[in-house]
Amino acid sequence: MIESKNNAANQRALEKRTPVWTAMGEVVTSFFKGLNVRRFYHGVGKKKFFEFLLFAVFLLFFYGPLMNTFMLAFANIYQFPDVVPREFGFQWWDFVLSQNTLVESIATSFLLAAGTTVVSLIVCLPAAYALARFDFKGKKLFMFSFLLSNAFPKIGLYTAMGIIFYRFNLMGTIPGVVIVHLINSLLFMIWLPAGAFRNVHSQQEEAARDAGASPFQTFVKITLPLAAPGIAVASMYTFLGSLEEAQGTLLVGFPEINTMATSMYGVILDYPATAGAVFALILIIPSLVVVLLFRKYLVPSSIGKSLTGK
Amino acid sequence: MSSQKLKKWTPYLLTAPSLLVVVLFVIYPILNSVFRSFQNKETGGFTLEHYQYFLTDPLQQSNILYTLKIVLWTVLITLVFSYLLALYLRFSGSRLSKWMGMLTLLPRFIPGLVAVYAVILVIRDSGVINRLGMLVGQEWQLGWMFNEKGIILMNIWFNIPFSTLIIFASLSGIQQSIIESAKDVGASKWQIFRSMILPLSYKDALVAVTFTFMGNVGSFTTPFLMGGNSPKMLGIALYDQFNSYMDYERAAALSVLMFLICSLSAVVYIYSNLKEKEWEKRA
Numbered sequence: 147m148i149e150s151k152n153n154a155a156n157q158r159a160l161e162k163r164t165p166v167w168t169a170m171g172e173v174v175t176s177f178f179k180g181l182n183v184r185r186f187y188h189g190v191g192k193k194k195f196f197e198f199l200l201f202a203v204f205l206l207f208f209y210g211p212l213m214n215t216f217m218l219a220f221a222n223i224y225q226f227p228d229v230v231p232r233e234f235g236f237q238w239w240d241f242v243l244s245q246n247t248l249v250e251s252i253a254t255s256f257l258l259a260a261g262t263t264v265v266s267l268i269v270c271l272p273a274a275y276a277l278a279r280f281d282f283k284g285k286k287l288f289m290f291s292f293l294l295s296n297a298f299p300k301i302g303l304y305t306a307m308g309i310i311f312y313r314f315n316l317m318g319t320i321p322g323v324v325i326v327h328l329i330n331s332l333l334f335m336i337w338l339p340a341g342a343f344r345n346v347h348s349q350q351e352e353a354a355r356d357a358g359a360s361p362f363q364t365f366v367k368i369t370l371p372l373a374a375p376g377i378a379v380a381s382m383y384t385f386l387g388s389l390e391e392a393q394g395t396l397l398v399g400f401p402e403i404n405t406m407a408t409s410m411y412g413v414i415l416d417y418p419a420t421a422g423a424v425f426a427l428i429l430i431i432p433s434l435v436v437v438l439l440f441r442k443y444l445v446p447s448s449i450g451k452s453l454t455g456k
Numbered sequence: 457m458s459s460q461k462l463k464k465w466t467p468y469l470l471t472a473p474s475l476l477v478v479v480l481f482v483i484y485p486i487l488n489s490v491f492r493s494f495q496n497k498e499t500g501g502f503t504l505e506h507y508q509y510f511l512t513d514p515l516q517q518s519n520i521l522y523t524l525k526i527v528l529w530t531v532l533i534t535l536v537f538s539y540l541l542a543l544y545l546r547f548s549g550s551r552l553s554k555w556m557g558m559l560t561l562l563p564r565f566i567p568g569l570v571a572v573y574a575v576i577l578v579i580r581d582s583g584v585i586n587r588l589g590m591l592v593g594q595e596w597q598l599g600w601m602f603n604e605k606g607i608i609l610m611n612i613w614f615n616i617p618f619s620t621l622i623i624f625a626s627l628s629g630i631q632q633s634i635i636e637s638a639k640d641v642g643a644s645k646w647q648i649f650r651s652m653i654l655p656l657s658y659k660d661a662l663v664a665v666t667f668t669f670m671g672n673v674g675s676f677t678t679p680f681l682m683g684g685n686s687p688k689m690l691g692i693a694l695y696d697q698f699n700s701y702m703d704y705e706r707a708a709a710l711s712v713l714m715f716l717i718c719s720l721s722a723v724v725y726i727y728s729n730l731k732e733k734e735w736e737k738r739a
Contacts, residue, residue: 197548197550197552197553198552200544201552201555201556204541204556204559205559207613208559208563208613208617209559210578211571211574211575211577211578211584212566212570212571212574214574214577214578214584215570215573215574215577218577226582226587227587227590227591228587229584229587229588229591268473269473269474269477270474272469272470272471272473272474273470273471273473273474273475275470276466276467276470276471277471279467280466280467280470282467282468285467288471288475291475291478291479291482291483292474292478294482294483295478295482298486298670298674298714298715298718298719298722299670299673299674299691299711299714299715299718300674300676301674301675301676301691301694301695301711301714302489302674302694302710302711302712302714302715303482303485303486303711305489305694305695305697305698305707305708305711306485306486306488306489306708306711307481307482307485308698309485309488309489309492309704309707309708310481310484310485310488325477325481328477328481329477329478329481329482332474332477332478336474386565389567390567390568390569392567392568392569392677393676393677393680393691397695397698397699407567407569410567410569410570410573411569411680411681414569414572414573414576414681415681419577422573422577423573423577426569426570426573426574429567429569429570430566430567430570433565433566433567434565436565437562437565
């Protein structure tokens with residue numbers, strides 16, 4: 147009885163679709179009419195056909211959910227049986243941007259990310275240079291201690307840090323959260339610049355020294371600019387990592403420190419899909435901008451190598 | 457003399473800041489946790505009660521088994537799909553595979569929470585899949601939310617691109633010429649795979665497995681948003697001990713247990729990492 151009532155409601159909803167939806171439907175059906183699967187199969191050959199099929203499945207699985215979320219960010223009305231929103235617009239952007247706590251969390255996030263990146267550069271670059279240029283006793287042990295911080299479950303490390311933070315009064319403070327983000331950045335921030343420094347020939351440094359430059363001048367004028375791309379990529383990872391870090395911030399900073407990522411937990415649990423989608427899109431924009439800026443450094447095989455720390 | 461001395465101390469001075477950070481905020485907390493996990497709350501004396509609790513309490517036992525089940529399924533599915541995908545990306549050479557290579561990189565830059573939310577919007581009962589079902593008059597309620605199916609789905613979303621990249625990097629290191637020469641002497645595709653590609657890439661596949669295993673034992677965000685109330689994954693159980701019950705001794709014991717589960721695979725990771733650091737020798 148209830149079911150049939152539901153079905154009737156669905157039927158009514160289906161019938162009430164606005165022209166946008168009908169137009170979309172027509173486009174889709176005409177697309178599939180034009181794209182006769184069998185004709186396509188014979189046209190491109192078996193190998194190509196399965197390659198396209200694989201590509202389609204890949205896109206649907208990895209990008210389908212994201213595309214759906216982006217679409218919902220520009221929906222005004224998105225009710226149950228509709229796949230495509232009934233009305234598009236910026237209504238939910240107004241809503242999200244009028245929530246003071248959310249807007250503040252965006253500012254906090256960017257400040258934290260910038261601060262973490264600067265601190266991480268100061269702490270890590272000297273060590274990266276030392277790893278690249280010097281052979282010293284305890285080098286293996288030094289590298290081991292950094293791998294250790296990456297080899298154990300993050301949430302266990304955060305609670306361990308949290309227990310210490312209570313003693314140091316770092317819970318719910320900006321420095322406490324920066325330390326958590328800093329720990330996450332150490333490996334990238336030492337390994338990648340170390341590789342970059344290694345690629346600067348020591349003859350170039352020696353030539354500068356011969357011309358009378360001090361060790362510090364040589365580093366700032368010669369070594370640093372030559373290693374800049376590697377350092378930039380590492381900084382980018384740190385910045386983005388800090389922006390999206392959620393669980394450590396939640397554990398150490400909540401409720402005093404609200405970042406975009408920790409607010410997202412609340413948004414997911416409490417807000418309608420359309421508002422959540424807007425906030426998700428805001429959260430993703432920095433990543434997209436950075437990826438566009440750094441796209442020439444993003445080569446699949448080299449990223450894969452850097453992941454294993456080689 | 458003094459400049460030589462300075463040269464000897466320079467690397468230690470340069471590494472001091474980062475070492476200090478690691479010692480203060482990683483090694484000290486871990487040691488402190490280990491110590492505290494054996495400590496009685498009232499008397500401060502030595503005890504195994506916190507470990508006993510997690511290993512004998514039926515609820516906690518089911519949490520451990522639930523976590524292992526999810527992680528092992530995730531590792532298995534991820535390994536199979538990412539190895540196949542990496543093989544395709546390395547050996548296809550078509551334009552479509554180049555595109556896919558680039559597209560495999562992107563999910564790494566998607567904030568985890570956004571990805572989880574995007575998938576929830578698709579698979580939940582009022583999600584896209586059920587809405588599509590409605591279009592053809594079907595009820596497609598997956599029932600993947602709030603149980604292990606959704607968590608495993610999300611885990612493989614995160615881990616396939618990541619493992620694929622690691623295995624792909626390894627496969628890219630195999631020179632085309634040795635494969636061509638094997639073909640010239642009449643080796644079949646399967647023989648080339650068995651005797652050349654697999655031996656040259658299994659180590660990195662192992663590293664990918666280790667990463668996947670370690671990363672998912674302690675996962676928090678996915679089970680927090682997609683998991684049910686009971687059983688819980690260990691990451692959530694730990695968060696509860698720390699945040700809701702404020703029982704730091706039990707939290708410490710649970711995190712040590714998670715360390716131990718991970719350390720099995722961490723040994724593999726650290727060993728292969730230190731052993732294969734060739735550039736270090738070249739310096």
